């Protein structure tokens with residue numbers, strides 16, 4: 015039997031899916047509704063210093079028929095009164111004692127921090143999340159990412175909080191920094207119980223090319239915002255993995271950034287996250303996606319024989335290595351399944367113009383299935399990624415009898431290219447057409 | 460008090476002939492264009508007789524460059540809007556779309572093409588710079604798709620172009636032949652007007668050029684002459700009684716309907732003779748206009764029909780009944796048609812023949828003969844040195860459209876024996892280039 019329950023740094027929840035702090039957690043009404051539909055926890059829309067919001071607030075990246083593959087906002091923390099939020103928090107906890115309610119906080123002075131921590135504890139919060147991530151509006155006032163980008167400041171404030179906290183404290187990190195593990199280590203040093211990442215990425219989501227202003231437009235002007243949604247998942251995954259692998263971090267990780275379906279969730283867990291937070295996908299589709307998230311996660315765990323999240327958390331981490339530890343002798347070549355090929359020739363032009371000229375067209379123009387030239391194929395994957403047919407191009411292993419060897423080993427054996435024209439350089443055997451040959455296409459297009 | 464039963468509701472022509480390919484709205488165009496894969500050497504493009512760069516114009520639509528999309532289309536095909544609506548896309552571009560290989564619906568290329576060009580037509584966009592008069596002029600006979608296309612191409616090179624058209628409107632069979640649920644008369648006419656305004660060719664209506672002297676006159680006046688005369692009237696089937704009242708040719712029947720979309724009140728039971736696309740159209744249109752029974756009778760088996768499968772499907776959906784392996788032997792009736800006498804046929808060991816003694820009669824009050832259009836041979840013989848093949852098609856050099864009389868070029872149905880609008884457009888354009896190739900050398 016699969017059990018989705020988690021105990022995240024002491025915060026218990028019926029499943030790992032939490033609403034991330036944002037518009038879906040603006041009110042007790044929304045959070046109750048979400049819990050009722052199956053969400054395991056919710057991080058309350060950040061409480062703190064009073065603010066006023068503008069309109070409009072959002073912008074999006076759409077891609078060929080898909081709406082909101084990337085999402086951008088210039089919203090600030092909650093603009094509702096603290097007393098209303100606290101009263102609703104108490105009510106939610108009364109109805110859902112077993113669900114995780116986490117109060118996200120952002121204030122300025124030590125006094126404010128320690129007061130608000132006690133307020134939310136009194137309201138019954140199960141945990142606290144420190145918002146050191148917001149990359150717009152708040153950072154100009156010395157909060158949000160302005161804190162997250164300064165490990166020393168982050169450490170100090172976290173210590174203030176830890177002095178009074180009786181419930182687990184999560185530090186939410188900003189990705190707007192070169193090395194995410196630095197603030198993560200600072201959180202650890204300050205005694206935080208967990209980290210959450212990523213917050214939004216500082217961004218300009220686009221430009222209104224007729225009005226000469228970036229989105230979202232507020233009257234005639236705009237400002238940079240925070241980027242999130244499916245497009246940011248790869249960035250979040252990398253940062254989660256960096257924190258999970260770092261020996262001086264070693265804190266439970268709540269994974270955030272572009273989670274929209276159970277596969278995304280599994281990926282975050284495999285890289286070390288043990289709770290998951292979702293914002294944009296709920297803003298796009300509503301709370302109902304929880305049914306797909308939990309049922310998908312359950313079937314994945316069942317089919318892999320995992321009975322708890324802990325059993326596979328971080329399972330991919332040992333396999334993410336430095337480049338120089340990869341096997342240089344591993345060799346794959348593209349292979350086209352001719353029974354599946356639809357003859358779009360996208361693989362051909364991708365390899366021809368964008369890679370290694372390793373795919374040929376048939377001389378007989380009526381035969382549209384391209385052919386792989388294995389000599390030239392470097393096994394880059396490009397064609398397989400581009401082919402619109404499921405499992406039509408596969409990458410087939412060819413190095414059966416070769417011992418694995420890494421850059422590290424070859425360096426030790428003194429067998430690496432060292433000069434610019436070195437015979438040992440990898441591309442030497444690869445045939446590249448002469449420049450002038452390019453012009454023969456001029457008349458055929 | 461009015462008798463409710465006598466009140467025949469006025470047939471709603473727009474509903475009866477609802478467009479098979481209605482204009483897309485912006486969302487439809489956006490989502491549909493999003494699906495296109497931007498194939499390399501795109502098979503859809505290779506399947507288009509005018510070689511429109513389909514992946515390019517679809518991408519332009521998707522990326523919000525509608526006028527660029529229309530320009531891409533018009534640069535390859537001067538009747539891009541008409542073609543988007545009337546082309547048998549199932550066997551052309553859409554039939555070649557790679558999605559069909561995955562059993563996924565092909566990209567709606569025709570409708571996207573129509574979407575982009577419709578926008579250009581309504582906005583009176585101009586895509587082409589017409590150069591100064593180059594001192595030479597060309598006569599085009601026939602303002603059908605072939606003639607219009609040739610005229611546009613020639614105007615691009617600065618020729619004066621005068622089109623002589625026998626009818627009182629342009630667009631040829633695209634106007635008076637193509638089924639009304641494929642394109643409205645207004646749409647067909649609007650595109651030609653859009654082109655005329657842009658390219659500035661002249662059209663002289665009600666000018667049939669047919670006799671020797673008229674051709675002589677044109678030869679004296681113009682540097683070259685293009686024949687885009689299409690085909691002639693429906694052919695005879697050569698059976699007894701076919702001269703009776705209410706036994707008419709399909710193209711004539713369709714032309715009447717396109718001018719005035721009602722059936723004559725006596726036409727309740729209709730027999731359509733033939734197995735080509737025109738037969739399908741005549742039958743579908745009759746059924747849609749409310750005939751009580753429409754029987755499509757074809758001499759051979761269903762699979763031997765020349766009509767596209769989807770045209771027969773459409774006829775069936777409209778209520779047409781197919782009758783196969785039956786040959787008409789007599790049209791019955793006094794002055795007016797009362798029925799058709801058929802004999803059953805069969806193919807035995809590859810030999811096609813009638814089954815003796817199998818005659819039977821089908822009652823009807825209208826017979827539509829859709830067994831092909833005649834060639835305009837009586838007119839063509841008036842042009843000296845202009846050769847036709849044994850079936851009356853004008854012989855041309857396919858690279859230039861030049862006929863065996865060096866002053867004359869030709870294209871469209873008159874050359875290919877009856878194909879599609881898009882073929883006529885392609886051939887008209889080739890001939891336009893051919894004429895320029897000739898005249899620019901002669902300067």
Ligand SMILES: Cc1cc2nc3c(=O)[nH]c(=O)nc-3n(C[C@H](O)[C@H](O)[C@H](O)COP(=O)(O)OP(=O)(O)OC[C@H]3O[C@@H](n4cnc5c(N)ncnc54)[C@H](O)[C@@H]3O)c2cc1C
Pocket residue numbers: 545546547600601602603604605606623624625626628629630631632633636637638641666667668669687688689690710713736737740835838870871872873877878879880881883
């Ligand atoms: C019933 C029917 C349905 C069709 N449906 C479709 C369809 O759905 N899709 C499609 O793509 N194609 C369809 N076609 C075919 C298409 O209409 C023709 O292939 C196309 O119109 C041919 O163009 P054209 O310019 O060669 O000839 P036409 O369109 O026939 O134009 C010839 C023009 O020349 C004029 N003309 C003829 N002789 C003279 C003369 N001596 N002097 C002056 N003018 C003259 C005529 O009046 C006419 O305007 C259909 C045809 C028919 C008959």
Ligand SMILES: Cc1cc2nc3c(=O)[nH]c(=O)nc-3n(C[C@H](O)[C@H](O)[C@H](O)COP(=O)(O)O)c2cc1C
Pocket residue numbers: none
């Ligand atoms: C396969 C690959 C290799 C790249 N190699 C280089 C490189 O050698 N030097 C460089 O400055 N950027 C390199 N880039 C980064 C690109 O120049 C570019 O900054 C980046 O891909 C973002 O642009 P895009 O979204 O259009 O791809 C590479 C990108 C890719 C995809």
Ligand code: SF4
Pocket residue numbers: 347348364365369370371372373386390391392393394395396397398
């Ligand atoms: S794997 Fe890369 S190099 Fe090989 S055929 Fe595909 S695109 Fe070309």
Ligand code: SF4
Pocket residue numbers: 350354355356357358359360361362382383384400401402403406407
């Ligand atoms: S991309 Fe795939 S489907 Fe397209 S031609 Fe290449 S192998 Fe065939």
Ligand code: SF4
Pocket residue numbers: 358494495496497498501502503504513514517555556557558566568
């Ligand atoms: S074949 Fe289909 S998918 Fe490919 S370019 Fe043409 S319309 Fe687009």
